[in-house]
Amino acid sequence: MLVNRQQRMQDLIQQLIERHGRTRSALIPILQDLQREDSVVSDFAMQVVADELGIHPAEVYGVVSFYSFLDHEPRGRFVIRLCRTISCEMAGKARVARQLENELGITFGQSTADGRFSLEWASCIGMCDQAPALLVNERVYARVTADQVHAILDECRQVFGAHAAHAERVAVAVAVAGGAS
Amino acid sequence: MIPRDGKRTPLTFESITPGAGLTAALKLSRADLIAELAASKLRGRGGAGFPTATKWNLAAAARVQEGQHKYVVCNADEGEPGTFKDRVLLLDHADLVFEGMTIAARAIGARKGILYLRAEYIYMRRLLEAELIQRREAGLLGSAIGGLEGFDFDIAIRMGAGAYVCGEETALIESLEGNRGEPRNRPPFPVDTGFLRQPTVVNNVETLAAVAAIFAKGAAWFRAIGSEQSTGFKLFSVSGDCERPGVYEFPFAITIADLLSQVGGTNAKAVQVGGASGTCLPASEFGRRLAFEDAATGGSIIVFGPGRDMLLVAKNFMEFFVEESCGQCTPCRMGNVKLLEGIEMLERGECSSAYLSELFGLCETMQLASKCGLGQSSPNAFLSIMHGFRNEIMGRSPVPMRGER
Numbered sequence: 001m002l003v004n005r006q007q008r009m010q011d012l013i014q015q016l017i018e019r020h021g022r023t024r025s026a027l028i029p030i031l032q033d034l035q036r037e038d039s040v041v042s043d044f045a046m047q048v049v050a051d052e053l054g055i056h057p058a059e060v061y062g063v064v065s066f067y068s069f070l071d072h073e074p075r076g077r078f079v080i081r082l083c084r085t086i087s088c089e090m091a092g093k094a095r096v097a098r099q100l101e102n103e104l105g106i107t108f109g110q111s112t113a114d115g116r117f118s119l120e121w122a123s124c125i126g127m128c129d130q131a132p133a134l135l136v137n138e139r140v141y142a143r144v145t146a147d148q149v150h151a152i153l154d155e156c157r158q159v160f161g162a163h164a165a166h167a168e169r170v171a172v173a174v175a176v177a178g179g180a181s
Numbered sequence: 182m183i184p185r186d187g188k189r190t191p192l193t194f195e196s197i198t199p200g201a202g203l204t205a206a207l208k209l210s211r212a213d214l215i216a217e218l219a220a221s222k223l224r225g226r227g228g229a230g231f232p233t234a235t236k237w238n239l240a241a242a243a244r245v246q247e248g249q250h251k252y253v254v255c256n257a258d259e260g261e262p263g264t265f266k267d268r269v270l271l272l273d274h275a276d277l278v279f280e281g282m283t284i285a286a287r288a289i290g291a292r293k294g295i296l297y298l299r300a301e302y303i304y305m306r307r308l309l310e311a312e313l314i315q316r317r318e319a320g321l322l323g324s325a326i327g328g329l330e331g332f333d334f335d336i337a338i339r340m341g342a343g344a345y346v347c348g349e350e351t352a353l354i355e356s357l358e359g360n361r362g363e364p365r366n367r368p369p370f371p372v373d374t375g376f377l378r379q380p381t382v383v384n385n386v387e388t389l390a391a392v393a394a395i396f397a398k399g400a401a402w403f404r405a406i407g408s409e410q411s412t413g414f415k416l417f418s419v420s421g422d423c424e425r426p427g428v429y430e431f432p433f434a435i436t437i438a439d440l441l442s443q444v445g446g447t448n449a450k451a452v453q454v455g456g457a458s459g460t461c462l463p464a465s466e467f468g469r470r471l472a473f474e475d476a477a478t479g480g481s482i483i484v485f486g487p488g489r490d491m492l493l494v495a496k497n498f499m500e501f502f503v504e505e506s507c508g509q510c511t512p513c514r515m516g517n518v519k520l521l522e523g524i525e526m527l528e529r530g531e532c533s534s535a536y537l538s539e540l541f542g543l544c545e546t547m548q549l550a551s552k553c554g555l556g557q558s559s560p561n562a563f564l565s566i567m568h569g570f571r572n573e574i575m576g577r578s579p580v581p582m583r584g585e586r
């Protein structure tokens with residue numbers, strides 16, 4: 001089972017290298033696509049990518065740990081990023097944050113035990129005129145109020161549906177939902 | 182949801198016929214093209230205000246290594262707190278931005294363009310890719326653009342991965358090369374040693390759209406708008422305590438008071454000009470002009486109403502910088518942490534004037550000794566708020582004051 005999973009990861013990395021090229025400057029696009037498929041950049045994946053690009057795994061780890069949209073720790077299928085910068089703070093992000101924590105039973109920086117949701121802070125996401133704002137994966141929600149939090153989470157849960165174990169299906173469903181709006 | 186409703190004034194960009202600028206630019210020789218841009222006196226819209234034509238001239242003159250080529254990079258890593266004009270431009274006027282990149286490529290002799298889009302704007306990616314496909318089909322990208330033999334240029338989109346510091350051009354290039362977004366020493370500058378060590382022009386989204394407008398309507402038209410040293414029109418991202426936040430276009434050198442009356446924020450007690458790395462101006466300075474020669478800004482205007490606790494504003498900015506410092510150089514990595522600790526002491530009412538003076542000294546060290554603009558400018562907000570609102574900040578009660586935000 002474990003071997004199969006690693007084999008799958010190796011195949012995926014091969015595909016991504018074919019798509020983006022076997023050069024150092026392709027590293028971040030490779031890692032971004034990898035995380036889309038697997039929701040995390042694992043130790044094993046970092047080792048394989050490093051070998052393929054001919055660089056030290058520590059270099060790959062250095063990159064993954066630097067960027068806030070690349071993750072070394074497993075996270076939920078839906079990553080909720082609430083903006084905490086000034087305009088969103090002034091527009092009441094604190095209450096939205098509190099309600100997100102209440103609904104999910106976790107605090108910022110944590111993921112739910114069922115692997116569905118992660119809560120993260122974001123630095124300014126460029127929605128200051130429609131604050132407070134948050135991102136759920138690749139969707140943006142603006143002028144969010146505490147009483148809307150439940151509906152936003154419900155929307156995610158519906159997308160999630162019965163295929164909770166299959167990240168790919170979720171990614172597709174999110175993309176479709178994003179395109180329809 | 183695609184946030185379409187950000188615009189509050191009609192934009193000049195709406196009146197520009199797509200393609201007109203490129204057609205006009207391609208009729209000129211490279212030297213004349215840059216001369217026309219120089220005549221417009223366009224300065225970079227990202228905030229630093231470097232003359233665009235000077236940058237292009239340096240890149241045009243720079244030599245390329247054998248088998249390599251030059252690059253045009255559009256900096257769409259719009260991360261300065263309170264800035265969102267590029268969001269509106271990319272959603273509504275991506276054609277002008279790509280057109281500006283194509284004109285830049287012609288000017289410096291670049292063959293490849295890269296739009297570096299911040300990770301938070303990933304919802305735009307498909308729209309932008311579709312725009313690029315259309316341009317390729319129309320012969321506006323690819324080989325022999327506009328029938329000009331030998332003018333080959335194409336644009337790719339690269340996603341950022343969530344790092345404010347990558348808005349700094351050398352950090353952005355490091356990121357494109359697959360590294361941590363840590364700024365480089367300058368010189369050498371990107372115009373001769375940029376992406377993959379080749380000559381690279383990095384321009385802001387709004388700058389490139391303005392280039393397309395300038396070639397469509399002429400340098401003289403552009404120069405007639407704004408002030409002598411800050412020509413043209415500028416997009417302002419207005420947020421905070423005002424009735425009508427959004428993206429506004431004004432000529433350069435509008436006063437802060439005029440802007441506030443347009444956005445419904447006349448009762449403001451302070452305005453942050455230029456985002457977290459900018460300066461906080463109290464009401465007594467609302468007569469100042471928004472221009473490179475006075476209150477300079479990349480367009481971020483954050484309005485603070487009468488009830489705002491300015492210490493908490495400063496705290497939010499410092500938390501931002503502590504989070505976003507890349508950690509490479511000590512003045513920035515440690516300095517921002519010490520300033521934030523100082524703010525927390527002030528919040529508890531435990532900071533002496535002597536210690537505050539020491540923090541001002543630290544600010545000076547950071548401004549002088551930090552490697553890039555992040556650490557050089559992060560003390561600005563701290564300093565201006567401490568100076569402008571000292572009476573509000575010193576001698577607080579240790580119990581946090583409630584109800585002010």
